[in-house]
Amino acid sequence: xxxxxxxxxxxxxxxxxxxxxxxxxxxxxxxxxxxxxxxxxxxxxxxxxxxxxxxxxxxxxxxxxxxxxxxxxxxxxxxxxxxxxxxxxxxxxxxxxxxxxxxxxxxxxxxxxxxxxxxxxxxxxxx
Numbered sequence: 001x002x003x004x005x006x007x008x009x010x011x012x013x014x015x016x017x018x019x020x021x022x023x024x025x026x027x028x029x030x031x032x033x034x035x036x037x038x039x040x041x042x043x044x045x046x047x048x049x050x051x052x053x054x055x056x057x058x059x060x061x062x063x064x065x066x067x068x069x070x071x072x073x074x075x076x077x078x079x080x081x082x083x084x085x086x087x088x089x090x091x092x093x094x095x096x097x098x099x100x101x102x103x104x105x106x107x108x109x110x111x112x113x114x115x116x117x118x119x120x121x122x123x124x125x126x127x
Contacts, residue, residue: 003082007037010079036080036121044073049090058088070095072106074113080124087116 005013032039044061049071051060058075075088089112091105 005081007079007081010081010084032076034078034117034121036078036125038078039117040077042075042077044071044075044090046071047073047090049092057090058086068095068097070097072102072109074109076113076117078117078121083124085120085124087113087120089113089116 030041030043032041044057044063046064046066047057048062048064049057051057051062053060057073071090071092073088073090075086077084077086079085089109091109093102093105097105
């Protein structure tokens with residue numbers, strides 16, 4: 001994190017970046033809180049696991065059009081000066097996944113990213 005920027009300033013910068021990047025219902029965001037302060041939660045549908053430059057999600061975020069949801073993902077970003085953190089989970093669904101199955105996987109992705117966030121925050125709080 002740049003010197004002189006506090007956690008709230010960094011959170012506002014992250015939130016503005018995400019809101020500007022949101023393209024449609026395939027990518028949207030929400031602000032939440034955690035033990036380390038504010039969190040930017042991003043939700044993705046049909047984001048490619050790997051981008052054209054072979055960078056993996058979430059470092060590269062490329063979307064594709066599909067009649068059905070084939071991937072669901074969620075990423076949480078938060079700051080603890082002087083560090084920035086991001087945890088992300090992506091799930092690839094079977095091509096014939098039902099809406100119920102998509103909802104189930106979306107819930108599993110959310111639980112996994114929350115567990116990762118909690119674990120990371122516990123570890124970093126003790127440093």
